[in-house]
Amino acid sequence: MGKVVAYNRQQRRAIEKQKKRQQIKELKEKKQQEITGADQQEAQAFLESLSVPALVAGVNNTLQVLAKKGIRPADYDNKERNLYRLQIVKGKVYFLADIGDLDAEKH
Numbered sequence: 066m067g068k069v070v071a072y073n074r075q076q077r078r079a080i081e082k083q084k085k086r087q088q089i090k091e092l093k094e095k096k097q098q099e100i101t102g103a104d105q106q107e108a109q110a111f112l113e114s115l116s117v118p119a120l121v122a123g124v125n126n127t128l129q130v131l132a133k134k135g136i137r138p139a140d141y142d143n144k145e146r147n148l149y150r151l152q153i154v155k156g157k158v159y160f161l162a163d164i165g166d167l168d169a170e171k172h
Contacts, residue, residue, distance in 0.1 A: 121151045121158060 140146035
């Protein structure tokens, strides 16, 4: 048969308190996931409703914030190229990337 464990009142209360804390934590996490999911869906719907120039401006603002934090998104295929801006030319969206210091490469 299984082992029988007897707890005193203080131990039982501590166990019950821990169970309640765990339940509250799980409920909070579940609620946070529901909120986050709804927020993401709303954000996605909002972005899809924007015009192309507004989206390009938003990406450019994000690139500026990343640059201020010292993060430069790099081209996956050519690690020397860093994306620094999107631009609309004749209705098409192009990304502009720098190739680093050209003078340093010549020497």
